[in-house]
Amino acid sequence: MKTMTRLSAAAIALAAVLSVAAGPASAFAAQAPSASEALRGPQHAVFVQTDNTAGNEIVSYNRAADGTLRQVGVFETGGVGGELAGSKVDHLASQGSLAYDPSDGLLYAVNAGSNTISVFAVFGDQLVRRQVISSGGTFPVSVAYSHGLVYVLNAEEGGSVQGFAVLFGHLFPIPGSNRALGLNPSAEPQFTNTPGQVAFSPSGSQLIVTTKENGSDIDVFHVGAFGHLSAPVVNSEPGTVPFGVSFDQEGHLVVAEAAGFLASFSLSPSGTIAQLDAVATKQAATCWVAVDGSYFYASNAGSESLSGFQAGILGQLTFLGDTHTDAGTVDATVSSDGRFLYVQTGAAGIVDEFAVEAAGALSEIGSVSVPDAVGGEGIVAQ
DSSP: OOOOOHHHHHHHHHHHHHHTTTOGGGOOSSOOOOHHHHTOOOSSEEEEEOOOTTOOEEEEEEEOTTSOEEEEEEEEOSSOOOOOTTOSSOTTOOSOSEEEETTTTEEEEEETTTTEEEEEEEETTEEEEEEEEEOSSSSEEEEEEETTEEEEEEOSTTOEEEEEEEETTEEEEOTTOOEEOOOOTTOSSGGGSSOOEEEEOTTSSEEEEEOTTTTOEEEEEEBOTTSOBOOOEEEEOTTTOEEEEEEOTTSOEEEEETTTEEEEEEEOTTSOEEEEEEEEOOSSOEEEEEEETTEEEEEETTTTEEEEEEEOTTSOEEEEEEEEOSSSEEEEEEOTTSSEEEEEETTTTEEEEEEEOGGGOEEEEEEEEOTTOTTOOOEEEO
């Protein structure tokens, strides 16, 4: 079978429409944008998810030339946020709960407390909600896209992933794509024993899921021609607690390990991984990682800091130093031009702003308070 393509994703979505497989939750909330409108994604915007349990919202910021942020809008997702037992500054305990799809001009947000996904059309720094649809499981915490295909990670009841095809600015469930992860649903504490992230490989041919302390595994699925997944290859990394993932410029998998390391791995076509390097951050709760070219920034929730690294062509990691943040350093994102890094600090619901200087050094610009976002997660920048 071959990798999922935009054409095959559209075919799956069209079939879902014709068979009414998507059900009433996928009804069109507004007229779909034209192709030209859909490509008008944000050029200087940052979107932050509040994950508020009284009503989830996306707060929009305009990015000035110097990287500072100015709030320009608040958009209801049509669902509610969630809070895992034991969590303090990271109520979803995940990476990638908000994702921007530039090819379709769409923003995807999880509503953990509603078991739904919200889809927004993006127009500059403004959003139009197009759809609210079931996540296909319980407590969605992470979402990933590739080539007209979207997968969402559901964290509770042992964990699962659910696939969707993108058509006309909406998501349509792919029949038979739901895969259970088989994790222990009663393992405690809950926030360290739910899965951490779902992510596609750079080619879109593989889907990666981290299980955190519930097995300390990195699961790799092959993505088939119609968006269906193979059985997972379970790569056990005992004691490391794999959490957030990214990829370097050579296609190596880079993983933030809550045990206090940033690690790199080769990822084979068969789904097996082999460690290339692992460098200690010497910080507490190293759980999230953001990439900027060859530079990586790991968020240390327990140490109020970012740890900087540079990746070499063979996957080797060079430690660059630590940068202080506000309390509760969690999800982070880099602007598409690579000039600025923004990090959510969940203790007080703040986003810290940094300029990326020569050799990957970070220079503090300022910070903004995100309304009703204490413990919130999910941030994307353009």
